[in-house]
Amino acid sequence: ARALDKVQYQNVSIVLADMKPNVVHILEQHGIQPSAQRVAVAEYVLHTTEHPSADRVWAGVQQTFPIISRATVYNTLNLFVEKGLLRQLHLAPDSVLFDPNIDRHHHFIDEDTGKIYDVPWNQIEMSNAKPLPGFEIHGYQVVMRGRRRKSRR
Amino acid sequence: ARALDKVQYQNVSIVLADMKPNVVHILEQHGIQPSAQRVAVAEYVLHTTEHPSADRVWAGVQQTFPIISRATVYNTLNLFVEKGLLRQLHLAPDSVLFDPNIDRHHHFIDEDTGKIYDVPWNQIEMSNAKPLPGFEIHGYQVVMRGRRRKSRR
């Protein structure tokens, strides 16, 4: 695997000091060419416990990697989803969210803030989650909605 | 309750022949002023088993009620949701969908066509669907994804 400790674009070169080689390996294991931009996006999106939107990722990555375009972030995130590195969530009306947790789990949505929380898979017992007749099921999850309880005593 | 058998706008009057008075009562029961446009939207959206988007509703209503603007359809659908007549679904990346079925139920998404099917509430047995600590839960549902099975023999 290559070092990938710097990248240059348009005569400007950028040193990627803190890039853990770990991320490069993850990309390669998923059959993704580890360009510097992709490493930067992976570095951000795989190390968050939130569920950021594409533009949120763009803003976050730009802080450590200023030279990256919006199109690349969108391309990269879609590539990661295609390669099984991320999952897309369609839970909010505003935008698609990306979930770095690819293990089975459920979601809880705070209706006030829009924040999304992971719920462990085995916290909910479920049975008879069968597909419709004539269909095959690819996956399922429980989506819960609620809001923070008023503190009382 | 008023008759509401016609409406006029900009010197053009439209007769609402087939409007079931039933729909007018439903609107009034939910505290909604039954204008002609609202009745037309309700007539369409409450009598479908699909899960149309707002623009889909607009197109559908226009076939029987040509004089209605896009803004009114959006306003009306949002009003219906606010008054508990419809529910919003955030299942697809493209647009918000509206569900005339306000009873508890689950959903199955055909990943090929994007079509959404209702799944009866009691078909799935679930337990321990508790809120996160410090939260109160407002509702929950199971979202399943899959595709039509290839026919074989």
Added chain:
DNA sequence: CAGTAGATTAGACAACGTCTAATCTTGACA
């Protein structure tokens, strides 16, 4: 050191949903 495949880019573009100011209709009241 060229040549080529793949990655990146800026900006145009399309779709969805909201907003605003103006206009219209309705219902109340005289």
Added chain:
DNA sequence: TGTCAAGATTAGACGTTGTCTAATCTACTG
């Protein structure tokens, strides 16, 4: 019935999200 205020509707502008395209750049090959 005529007037008026409150509410409903409208066209179009606008903002955001996401995709697309053609051009440019980088990295790999020999």
